[in-house]
Structures are given as structure tokens and as C-alpha cells.
Amino acid sequence: MMSSSAITDRLRAAGLRPTRQRLALGALLFGGGADRHVTAEELHGEAVSQGTRVSLATVYNTLNQFTAAGLLREVMVGPGRLYFDTNIGDHHHFYVEGDGTLLDIPADKVSIARLPAAPAGMSVERVDVVVRVRR
Amino acid sequence: MMSSSAITDRLRAAGLRPTRQRLALGALLFGGGADRHVTAEELHGEAVSQGTRVSLATVYNTLNQFTAAGLLREVMVGPGRLYFDTNIGDHHHFYVEGDGTLLDIPADKVSIARLPAAPAGMSVERVDVVVRVRR
């Protein structure tokens, strides 16, 4: 569990003013302890039903700012479905086709034995493994 | 190189009438020999600049029909960027951030040593590896 002052500090460290909206969204994202995967719509819904007045546009902006600041990571699984993941460490995902949900796979559960060298003049930024599963 | 009658046959086998538009798009996709990665916009541009009269909506419909017929595979790399891959075999991708291009990685260049079991009641459909690279 993360205290609200810890969230304030985190925002300050990222150069973002701790506004009411950012604090509320930050608490939803980082306050629960467990890693989360959310879309902008989902997070907006949570904020609103919790009583926080915030517009969807601000949720989008905030998620993008958090991502730029390295507090979140984008995960792309389906067209028209952009998730933001609070787990910014090394890990992969299960993607459940049908319900369109994402589940973390801890990095130590997947090991990639061989990878090709990056094409000439390019460097590897990240390797994403998505295991598509179906019920 | 694939002859136009071979494309006609392929369309017929998929239950699709070999119309002028589908033949032209099929020739662009499958006629060149090498595997291709295209977006609908790109393919439409190619068709138009080659003199084929075809609407963007038809390109979208055709790509979806080809995919449903197993002639193409969808690859998702970035939000708002759906690629269609003529290589339907087992393989992975380099995604070049910045230019937003895709490169195939042959299946035998990647080996995944360990994978977690699928969550209870689910079966693994496919494992996608995307190696994000940057110049």
C-alpha cells in the first residue's frame, strides 16, 4: 500500500504537479499494491464511481504523462485496446482472447533461449512476449 | 512469383470470387515472392498508384476476408497500426520504432526455453514475440 504522500512525491519527482485528479488516478493505479492493467475508459469509470470528478480527456493525458515519466508501461494487444500496466519491470503477458483481459507473466516464468541479433545499426529496446490463450 | 491464375485458384479455394479488385490486391500481396507486411492504407496506395481502381473500404474488407480465409495473418504492434502479414507460418517480428516497420524473424531464430502453463481452463493459442528495436 502506498500512502498519498508517497504518490505526491512520485509525481513531484516526475515533474508533475500533484493535482487532485492526478493524485486520485495515482492512488487507483499505485495505491493497491498489486500490479494493474487498465484502459483509459476503465480507469475513468473507477475514478467516477469512486466520486472523483475527472474528465476522460484528463485520464488519457494523465496516463500518457505517467507513461512518459516511466511510471507506467503501454501494452498493446488488440487493435483499439491500449492497456497501461503499472508493472514497469521485466515481464510478459497472457492475453485472453474473447474477454480481452491481460495477465502478467513474471519474467522468471519465461526464458528466451535464443534471439537473433538486431538488424545492422539497431539496438534492441525491449522484447515483448504475448501468450494468446482462449478458454 | 505467382501467376494470376494461381491467385484466381487461391481465391476460389477460399470461397471468394476472383474479382478485379481481389485479383489486383492478391497479386500485390502474393505475387512478389517475398513475404510482406502491409497496412490497409499502404496497400491501397500501391494499388492506386499502379492504376487499379479500388476503394479503401474494399481494401479493408479484402484484407479481412483474406485473413479469415487463412491467407494472411494480423500483426499488432502499435495502437492504430494493424499490419497484415503474408507469412502465415510460425515466426516472430522485429518492430522498428520510429519508422514503424516490421521485419520477420524466422521461427528457428527464436527459442523460448520456458513458458508458464496457461491459466486454469485455458489453452494456448499462439505465442507472439515482438523485438522492439531502434536505430
Next chain:
DNA sequence: ATACTTGCAAATCGTTTGCAATACC
């Protein structure tokens, strides 16, 4: 006081769809 944020509504982007006109068998 000043610069940064927010909210709204409009704009944009990629993609899909309804429907009348057209092409294929």
C-alpha cells in the same frame, strides 16, 4: 502572478457499415 492543468467539445485517425449500383457465375 505565473505557469501548468483541466474540461469541454470539436477534431482526428483508423476502421467498419448501410445501401444502392455493379460485377460475377
Next chain:
DNA sequence: GGTATTGCAAACGATTTGCAAGTAT
């Protein structure tokens, strides 16, 4: 001729943006 396909334009869903009003430092 009858059904599948096309093109257009409108509809769509997700995301971004311009700008005036509000808020943090």
C-alpha cells in the same frame, strides 16, 4: 437472373487537441 461484391459516404470507437476557465506554487 440471382447472389456476391463494390463504392461511397456516413457511422464508429478510441484517442488527441484547442482553448477558455480553474488551480498549484
